[in-house]
Amino acid sequence: MTGAAPRDISKMKVNRKSVWMRLIDQRYLMLMSVPMLLYVLLFNYYPLWGWRYAFQNLDISTIKEGAAWIGLGNFEWLFQEELFWFGFRNTLAMSLINLVFGTASSILLAILLNEVSNRTFKRTVQTVTYLPHFLSMVIVVGMAQNMFASDGPVNSLLLSMGIIKTPVWWLGDGRYFWWLVGVINVWKEVGWNSIIYISTMTSIDPTLYEAAAIDGAGRFQRILNVTLPGIKSTFVVLLIMNIGHLMEAGFEIQYLLGNKQVFDYSQTLDVFVMEFGIQNNKYGRAISAGMFKSVVGIILLFLANFVAKKLDEETLL
Numbered sequence: 001m002t003g004a005a006p007r008d009i010s011k012m013k014v015n016r017k018s019v020w021m022r023l024i025d026q027r028y029l030m031l032m033s034v035p036m037l038l039y040v041l042l043f044n045y046y047p048l049w050g051w052r053y054a055f056q057n058l059d060i061s062t063i064k065e066g067a068a069w070i071g072l073g074n075f076e077w078l079f080q081e082e083l084f085w086f087g088f089r090n091t092l093a094m095s096l097i098n099l100v101f102g103t104a105s106s107i108l109l110a111i112l113l114n115e116v117s118n119r120t121f122k123r124t125v126q127t128v129t130y131l132p133h134f135l136s137m138v139i140v141v142g143m144a145q146n147m148f149a150s151d152g153p154v155n156s157l158l159l160s161m162g163i164i165k166t167p168v169w170w171l172g173d174g175r176y177f178w179w180l181v182g183v184i185n186v187w188k189e190v191g192w193n194s195i196i197y198i199s200t201m202t203s204i205d206p207t208l209y210e211a212a213a214i215d216g217a218g219r220f221q222r223i224l225n226v227t228l229p230g231i232k233s234t235f236v237v238l239l240i241m242n243i244g245h246l247m248e249a250g251f252e253i254q255y256l257l258g259n260k261q262v263f264d265y266s267q268t269l270d271v272f273v274m275e276f277g278i279q280n281n282k283y284g285r286a287i288s289a290g291m292f293k294s295v296v297g298i299i300l301l302f303l304a305n306f307v308a309k310k311l312d313e314e315t316l317l
Helices: 004-025 027-055 073-080 082-115 119-134 137-147 153-160 174-202 206-214 219-230 232-244 252-257 260-266 269-278 283-310
Strands: none
Touching (some): 004 027, 027 073, 082 119, 082 219, 082 260, 082 269, 119 174, 137 174, 137 252, 174 260, 219 232, 252 260, 252 269
16 A cells, blocks of 8 residues: 555656646647637626525615525525416427427438538528528517418418318417427528538448448438438437527517417516516516526436436437
8 A cells, every 4th residue: 555655646746747738738729718718607607696696585676785685585486476387388398399390300401411412402402491590580580470470371371272261370379389489490490400410421431321222221221220320429419408408498489479368378487587577676586587497407408418328328428
């Protein structure tokens, strides 16, 4: 035991020197990362100091003079509020719809584009599908309201095809709201979300496709046995990240597209925070709701990462 201690100390010194040497050798990379590090610290970690207000009775009248500490009072009010659980349900439902259909549509689009040999057509389709990502959500919601209006193109098309006999009130029936949000999100983000899958597919060894073709595999079989396994690790990592954002169903589209008729289905946690926290000057309650959402997201992220590790898949941690 006594003879091993000096060796361990010398190894630690060597490791420390090697770490410092690597930092010196990569000093320019370190300097390049400083702006992003400051950005993360300023906008992601510094606001966590505001979580203390979740345990205070903070409103517009107590900001200057100091709010009283009330412990878990804001959380007790939160968990007893029925509208909060409506928001929780709607947030989770719309997030799951966006996750399932968004992921499936982006992978499908990436596979279809990967199979296209005409570069001009491929680039045109990519450009057209990318463009909606850069549109403001206000513009997207305005387009959706025109498309799904009672006398809009969607109802006109369905009536002409004989699928429906009377116009459907898409924007005023809560049964359609979650799916309408899912359709809008898929249309807006499918091209952008497919980029990383397309780049992953281009890195797959072409000899694998050639070997599969020699063995008699058709195009669908090559997709099933070569393409999909090739993007498996990317899919798992993105899935873990998206599960961590399940409590982020959105704010703009629900707030702009929602109305009194679909209120029970359109209210998310973000809308709840604004309407029942900020607008009513109950900032402590608003922060407690946001804190709850963040904690649940962190738990889901670690849970998804744990399950992936147990299944021997790619993980984030």
